[in-house]
Amino acid sequence: MMERRQLDQIIFIFIIFSFVRVAHADNYTIRGMNLPAMNFNSSEIFTCDAGITRCTGNMNRQITKTTIDKDSTWNLTDVNNPNSIILQMSQGQSIIGTRNWTVPTKQPAQGPQQETKILLNFHNCSSDQFPCEDGSCVDILARCNYTAECGDRSDEDSCARLSLSDGYLTTAPNSINHSTPIDLSVTTTFDTMISLDYAAKKLGLRLTLTISWRDPGLSFNNLQTVSRANTLQPTEWNEIWHPELVFNNTQNRDSTSSMSSANSLVVVERISTTPEADDPTTLIKNAIYKGIDNIIVQENIR
Template identity: 35%
Template sequence: MAVPSSPDDNNHLHKELQPFYETCQPGSLYKFYIGIADEAEEGVWVNINSQKQIVYDNFRASHPRGGRIHNCGHIFPGGDWSDTSCATELCGTCHVDRSEFLYLRGLCFPTEQKMYFRLGGYIEGRPLFRGYFDLIILWEDISLRWLLKSIENNVTMAWFSPHERHHYPIGRHTWTTGDLVCGFHSGTDIALSLSSCPHDMFTCKSGFCLDQRYRCNFRYECLDGSDEDDCGVVVIDSSYRRHLPPRGPQDTTLLLTPTLTLTRIAGIDDISMAVDLEFIVSPTWRDDRLSFNHLHPNTNTLILEEEVKQIWTPKYQLVNLEGGQYELLDETMVVTTSNLPSLPDFNAAKRDFVYPGASNNLSIIHQYTARFTCAFDLYVYPFDVQVCSIDLRLPWTYNDIVEFSRTGGVGSYTGQRDLSLYTVKNVRLNSESGPDQLSLKFELHRRGGLVLLSTFVPSVLLLLVSWATLFVKQEALNVRAIMSLTTLLVLYTLFSNLSSSMPNTAAIKLIDIWFFLIILLLFFNIMVHIFVEFLVHRCSQSTEGAPETIKVSPFGRVFVQRETSTARVERIVSTYRTYIFPPTFLISTVTLGVMMFLI
């Protein structure tokens, strides 16, 4: 707000306001506010811009009138001041720091000096904008429009009709050519801007100057919201061909720098040997045929969908899909850098920075969900480690034109590491198969605790139950046989359930060897129970008489005792359950464990 600080300032302000007295509040003596108020303390008038008490005033005699309502200052048509209510609708008097130039942009001036304009008086109550050479901009009251004219030949080069009579040509507006101008025929609409904004600042439609970092940041910074208009990122030349891939530096093969991110392992199907995955594929490249606008430092700049359809993007195939089916969840394209910005030609009305495509990275982000095959190796189950992968391949049409970069690629996993049956480890990117192929490999380490509790522990307990039958009296053959057979049946049921939860393979697994060992020991226990008495009886008949045992008492008496069949059976069973069965189980278990460890 304007605040005169001396009689000269007040006279100058009064003179500048003369053309507008009939425009502001016609028929009223109250025309213009000035930037003073005594709202904080009655009678103490302060500059509302600096909040400092004024040192000069030009109040009319018997004014200010004072009171709790009249707290704002205004200037009469004669130049003296008074107070009035701050709610009164008056025009404002503004003090504008004088800039060196106004710039007229949007034409084809051969030199920058041609676009310089300045205020040069008033015509028909409106300011006259005078160019430093032969151009002027003035108001034509008859046609209600602003004219851009050449003084040299008195030709109207262009004209602008404001929506409201009191609007000015400051800012960015659409002008209509009145003659052949810069290759535009008469009647052509062109965009021109007239403002004091320097070359490196954005000009709002209103003429307000805005720092470039606020341009297209999804927030209105210009009062008219024009900073969020025309926010396209990609600048495409007319010679651009979307179906042709760009060339690499110095006309070499284009290298795609891949980023593969495994975000979630949704399921692992041991039977079908497949894994359900959610993942992101994001190749990065540069296209020197493009230019960019509105890039922001330290953040990715989103490219709109309609722009993506106009430029080349890399194609690739997901190789190891089960059934060849996948679902694309999301597709986003961004510019990930903001290198080497430059200003457009000084004539350009659009003052957005231009970023060369040869120096800035493009990246397209595809988010998928799909089911992949995985060759499970279950030889050392349940201590197995499965190596699965997401395999990509470039189409054959890219041979010697587009390749995967062998350096700089990134592979990662962002999901939960510990799954219900597996732990995810060693996620890595593998490009050793060729320049047109790429794999994201990851290892699934089976969590053996559950399998140990559900398989090994029950099988060992069943084996102990079968071994315990060797301590039952020989007369109770039915008890011994039924218990042994029951343990064998339960163990076989356990083995069948485990086998049904694993894929059918021709290869023998260590878990199969373990169950075979346990079943074999149970089988031998049953055989001992059934045939030991029969074998002892046959052996007794084939020898002459029963074996004799000679015992000597402490008193010197000698006894000759013959071993009965029952005692002989018990001795054989005792020897088997003590010296044959436990060592056989321990040696077999240790051997199997060493095999698992070595593999």
Template identity: 30%
Template sequence: MGDSHCEEKPVCSMCYVDYPNRKVFVRGLCEATYFDTEYFLNIGEDGRVMFLGYLNSVVFYNETLDEWHWFDRRYNQSWAVSASGLDSMLLGVNIFDFKNLKQDPCFKDGESTLRKIKFTTCVENQFTCNDGECIDIEQRCDQTPNCLDGSDEDNCRMIFQKDNYKKTVAPFRFDEKTQKVNPVSVNISILIKDILQIKEIDHTYTLKYAMIMEWYDYRLTYYNLKKTRSANALAATEIERIWIPFIVFENTEKNEATVSTTNTEVTITREGNFSITDNSIMEEINLFQGEDNRITFQEVYSKIFKCEYKLQLYPFDTQVCTVQIRVRELEKATINIIPDLIFMEGDTVLTQYIVPHWSLSYVNESAPDQGINMIIILQRRLINEIMTTYLPTTLILIIVYATNFFKPFFFEAVVTVNLTSLLVLTTLFISVSGSLPPTAYVKMVDAWLLFAQSVPFVEVLLHTFIDSMRLEERTVNHHGKSLQTKGKDKKINGNPSKILPWIDEQPKDAFYSKSTNVINPMLIARDEKAELNARKEYYESLTNSDYWIRIGEIIGKVMIPFVFLTFAAIYWGYGLSYFLATY
């Protein structure tokens, strides 16, 4: 049979190629082994498949025993055996028994002689599946089986720790030169999800938020980190093994702190370069150092925080509530918390407040160890108070003012309307005060309601005084019926008709006023001096009654609304100037 080119035959037993034969690498042997770790595939003249090491080792298939033999030509009486089949070509993961080795430095007395060894043709940045298939190492542990046998998703641990790792100790460093501790820096960010409840009476508010902490732990080594942070999430068992900052929320009732739960997310951000495990490790692993790759902790909390509500300017007030974030006293030397970012995800328009501003900053820039504060500004929505307090009181006061125009006949109705208005305003005052925390100071809403209560009170006194000035007989309303009131008896000095026969022909008002109780005929005396004195007495008497009625009407119709409008202008001007200037 003559020689022929491989291209001309569908099957050929052996071909010559003009490029180097592909190497076969061995992984899983200790560094001190006397076996070679690099081999070439070779087929002997008798057709037997064997792997020839670079120096002295040989691996061949013993067809008689149906097993692979691995020996070093320097130690012919020492070999290892694998029961893998010939069709596997020994590629991938195989179990070898090294019990026949003599003086092998990789095994200690009493140690199991069975070991998994990987023969692979994969190159750098590739992962060898258990069956010998090569895939991109980035596909290792990506939650999707990429090997035909699915072995790329086996043993997917993320972190490696030394035996002396202590999860209760922060990863600080000690500077030998300066003999000082360099604390670990922990960046803190807050994502505000919702303000669940505001209780002014209890001086508390309930906040739902996500706490995000970021730091580096140089004591850890990470395996096969992915470029996407979400793909580098630690398992719950791994989270329990690493150090997590213990941060205290100081303005909670029991000084609650950051704790990990079943919902805790801890991820690693791939930032630094990586190295590849050497051949003594069976699996190809990209190693990332902890000092170059950031740990991110995220947990959602719902906590009740204390907030001192300052209500002097209520309802024009703006409240400043905080979340006080602190480090325990014993860890202040080893942990340095740094305010980073703050985001608002929830609604900024609440039932009673709007949230115009939020921030995250140091308590004291010059003393970072005092901690940081998250500040939330709560600005009250005026429309609710306008609709429930100010508008009703204004309408009531308008009704009170309208009583100044009732006729004297309705004096009883005037008093009833004012007293009823006073009662309603008092009830409103008690209701508003009961909805707010008790304070030793007077709030602006208190000033408004107290002033409003004083108006009907003054009106009652004023109308009572005016009515007392009316001395003539008249008919008044009394519980829906007309009632005739009696004025004081009129005293007449002599009989005016006899003294002055034509007096009956004169208008009655020429001799006496409604407000006087004496009719003086000397008003028209022939004696000029007597007439002058009589007229003077008449006008004085007239002034003492009608003058005060007129003054009372001016106070009720002009002065009281003037005082109210002036008070309202000053009140709202001051309140709105503070309200609009705050934020």
């Protein structure tokens, strides 16, 4: 009888425990910290309490919240020097998401105090997620896919596809060492015969010319699996090197540069399945793909 009671107690305790959710602190990071003078490590992880009133970093920084007359202020300080404020934020009732922080400066001998403002995103998104401005998290692969995933649509902002490396050349191929030739693939598809003049020995054709290559001097942002979603705009096309083919046996010695932009399409074919790590000192996160691993495709209809 005693053993049955003990067993019932154990089962009861187990059932109660199984429904209890153990509280745990969330880990947060800061994006956009690009002030070198602050000597801030963007990889610092902050562990916050449930109300996000106090967050402790793993590199001796801390964030504390003070409230006076319902006005809240968050201060980022050094654990060893909590009275010296590094950053301060008093915008709204939460520090989660993109907020305007202030870098306090010492009172000058003359004139008003000068302050520096900086936009930062305080979030707890994982490495494969995009931190929205409102603090929510969405899949990074959904960034710039022409469909808003964030409630504030911030995942569809700043969607330029191209990033050029330092010293990028528009007048020559950007091979890895600027001397190694790059591989070009050229495909011609004959669509329609327009005219045939036996006497003049002339043949009129409508054709599609497709040129593809890889550019190590580029990186691409937020590429989609469907290539047409990665279309380069004319302004972007003019920023990069691209090959020019000249057709000596045509009536006007046509070239790819003389073809109308209305009849041309330039896309990036995503080959990489996993994006590279981006720079956390930039405010807005992007999924980055190397130019050497993905293919530029220029399609001309003539």
